[in-house]
Amino acid sequence: MAVTIKDVARAAGVSAATVTRALSNPEVVRPSTRDRVKEIAASLGYHPNRAARGLITGRTGNLGLLVPDLGNPFFPSIVKGVQARAHEADHAVFLADTDEDPAAEAGLVRKLAKQVDGVLLCSPRMAEAELRDLAAEVPVVLLYRRIPGVPSVTAEFLDGMRQAVSHLVALGHRRVAYVAGPRSSWANRERLRSLRTVAKGKVQLVETGNVAPQFEGGVSVADRVLAEQVTAVIAYNDLVALGLLHRFAARGVDVPGDISVLGFDDIPLSAMVHPALTTVALPKELAGQAGVDLLLRRQHKERRELPTQLMVRGSTGPA
Amino acid sequence: MAVTIKDVARAAGVSAATVTRALSNPEVVRPSTRDRVKEIAASLGYHPNRAARGLITGRTGNLGLLVPDLGNPFFPSIVKGVQARAHEADHAVFLADTDEDPAAEAGLVRKLAKQVDGVLLCSPRMAEAELRDLAAEVPVVLLYRRIPGVPSVTAEFLDGMRQAVSHLVALGHRRVAYVAGPRSSWANRERLRSLRTVAKGKVQLVETGNVAPQFEGGVSVADRVLAEQVTAVIAYNDLVALGLLHRFAARGVDVPGDISVLGFDDIPLSAMVHPALTTVALPKELAGQAGVDLLLRRQHKERRELPTQLMVRGSTGPA
DNA sequence: TTAGCGCATGAAAACCTTTACAGATCATGG
DNA sequence: CCATGATCTGTAAAGGTTTTCATGCGCTAA
Structure with missing residues (x-):
């Protein structure tokens, strides 16, 4: 055979x-x-036969990648990066999509653990203790999350937010809404913290509550944003921002004439809509690659924080 | 340990x-x-230890999934379906993204072959002979491609096209442009064939040449479409359609007032833009699931052809 | 000439599990 | 009390690879 x-x-x-x-x-x-x-x-x-080889060497030549939702275009980009880098290093990639179900994640990882040399975890919501346990059982690198003692790849949220707020201030905005993501999400906490820091003394911040990190989340909160009489809104991520744009368009609200909209992530989609979305670009493929490097080089103490970049497009304008 | x-x-x-x-x-x-x-x-x-078990049972409990480009939102949806179904059946999924490089595909599959019980192939461009060779070496199920003798999951393109054309005809359109995808792509040939069949005697078809199956493809061909004096345009897929919409918006062309735009696939994105895109929905997660079922022989059929559904949204209107 | 060395190769053990086969135990019926 | 059969459990082999150790060989130096 x-x-x-x-x-x-x-x-x-x-x-x-x-x-x-x-x-x-x-x-x-x-x-x-x-x-x-x-x-x-x-x-x-x-x-x-890699299975036979793995049996004796203890190394499988595989690695695992866990993402919360492939439906969010942010994650396919990360997967692409991981995938490409892993193949360069002659490793294959197990992919698991948890469908935004933090409860399932730990179990999935443990099942994969025996078959891989390490796991890349995109897990904004998993409990920190659980994550720590996992990291003790199998080599783990966190993507877009930071926990002391666990290797991770993140981006400079603070700097990204500073760019975003400076941009809005320069355009004359003084009262800005923030549509937050899931309360339990690390990225959300981090973004909110960064935003509060950089907004202090520069713009008045109106927090409009938490929504699901999806298009529907933005749609559902759009009317509340309008009621707040702000001249600009920053969304938790691009998907939420697109939801806002969609609802604004449906209500005849002009963007950026009546209100400026700013996203976070820079998913490919954001450049495709009209008006194109101004957003803070996070490295995605690069983050995936960096994660693989961390995992395979086994520099367990190491941490990487990648730069962010404001992408000014059509959705922001003078107040 | x-x-x-x-x-x-x-x-x-x-x-x-x-x-x-x-x-x-x-x-x-x-x-x-x-x-x-x-x-x-x-x-x-x-x-x-699954490796050790696999060594003796000859079954690995893994399966492979090959996609051409995760950047096209069509594929993450398929991956989601595959992933979910595979996990239900206690199988793990190897994912490989070939980055639209048909040459790399066969090699990737062969490398994976030893570690999996079978492979799901989304490979619109790979040479048919190569594909056939592959299918002889390892159990293969084709996704959105059909080759005699190889199990496959496809959709009823002909019926989808019929729905699309009927819709346009009902709106009074008589002269319709078609923006084709890559000439080497099976899906493109199939769509074109279906369209020609159903258009015959009902609408005059203007073929505007082949473009890359991406947003940029649509942008690049938009002006040519306008020059053709058609009242409606059908795009190879949603990404191309979105490129058209984008360019039309930039040029101040009203959709659907001046021209109706119709896509194919129904990627999530299509409902998010404004105007939302009328499109022929292909089953994606379902196709992934069906593929897994075929592969794991939970289903004894050799081939499945899933239904399509026209999604009428804002981008089509009276001629 | 021979001890000694280095180099290329082979034999066999090890990795962890499953499974065919054989052995052990036990109860039952004669 | 023994033969028989049923039920349960252990032994050993197998699967494909890597690695340790040993072997054999040719060569140099004494």
């Missing part, structure tokens, strides 16, 4: 040990033998 | 064989023994 190392060994007239050496430790085998083995292996289409 | 079957066996005072039987073949072991083993296994946190 499948071609095994023995088939190659027999065809090359050497032992299995020599085959494995020729392929994964080439310098220890005589060049003539090595070349012959390699050639025969290639012609037979031999690839080592 | 990790807890193995021997640890459980020792703790329970039985042999490894009894442990494995107690857990995966419970009826053949005496109830009292079975319960004790199960209890101890649970308390030790024992999970069988």
Whole structure:
């Protein structure tokens, strides 16, 4: 059926040990033998059985990636980055989508744990204690979340918010609404904290409550935002901002004439709508790549904080 | 380190064989023994090493999923469906994104082949011969592509196109542009064929050439569409349609007042823009699920063709 | 010439699980 | 009390790879 190392060994007239050496430790085998083995292996289409290899080396060559919702375009971008980088490093990627169900996450990770060398976790809502337990069981790198002692990749939220607020201030906005995301989300807490810090003394902040981090969340809160008499609104993320835009358009509210809208994430979609969404771009593919690097280099203490970038588009204008 | 079957066996005072039987073949072991083993296994946190199991059973409990571009929101939806269904069946999912590079696909699949029980292939562009070879090496189910002899999940393109054209005809459109996707894509050929069939005698079809199946493709062809003096345009997919909408908006062309726009796929995004996009909805998560079912042989059919549904939204109106 | 060394290779053990087969235990009927 | 059969459990092999250790060989230096 499948071609095994023995088939190659027999065809090359050497032992299995020599085959494995020729392929994964080439310098220890005589060049003539090595070349012959390699050639025969290639012609037979031999690839080592990774399960068997993993059994003895303890390393699987796989890694796991957990995301809360592929429906949010933020995450496919991360997946792309992880995927690409992992393949460069000759690793395969297990993907799990938890469908925004934090309860299921830990279980999923534990099931994957045996089959992977490490796990990348996009888990804004999982309890911190749970996360810490997990990190003790299997190498973990957190994506867009920070917990002391656990390696992580995040972005400079504070700087991003500063860019956003400066932009609005420059346009003359003095009273700005913030539509928050899920209260339990780390990213939400972080964004809110950053925003409060940078808003202090510069703009008056109106918090309009928490919504689901989705398009519908933005739609549902849009009318409340309008009632607040603000000249600009910052949304938890782009999806929520798009929900706002949608409802504003439906009500005939002009953006940015009547109100400016600012998002967070810079999902591809944001450049496609009209008016295009001004937003704080977070590195996504880059974050995925950085996460893989952290995981595979096993620098367990390390942490990376990537730069953010305000993307000024059509949805913001003078107050 | 990790807890193995021997640890459980020792703790329970039985042999490894009894442990494995107690857990995966419970009826053949005496109830009292079975319960004790199960209890101890649970308390030790024992999970069988899937690699080792796979080595002997020949089944891995994993499956592979290949998509051309996660950046196209069509595919994350499929991934979600696959993922959810696979987990229900206690299988894990390897994901590979080929970044629209058909050349890389076959290699990726072959590398994965040893680690999976089967592969789901979203591969609109791979050469048919290559695909057939692959299907001979590892169980394959094709998603949104059909090749004789290979199990596949597709949708009723013809019926979808019929719904779309009937809708336009009812609105009084008689001259309709079609923006085609990549010439090498199966879906493109299929859509074009269906469209020609249903358009015959009902509307005059203007084909405006092939574009990349992305937002930019739509943007780049929008002006050419306008020059054709049509009252409606059908795009290869939603992303292209959104590109059209974007460019139309920038040029001050009113949709649907000046021209109606119709997409294909129904990606989540299409309902979020303004005007919302009228489009032919293809089952995505459902297709993923059906694919998994086919692969795991929970279903004995070789092929499934899922229904499509025209979603009438704001981008189409009277001619 | 031979001891000694380095190098290339092979044999065998190990990784963890499942399963075919054999052995052990026990109850039952004769 | 023994033979028989049923039920339960243990032994050992198998699966494909990597790695440790040992072997054999040719060569150099004494």
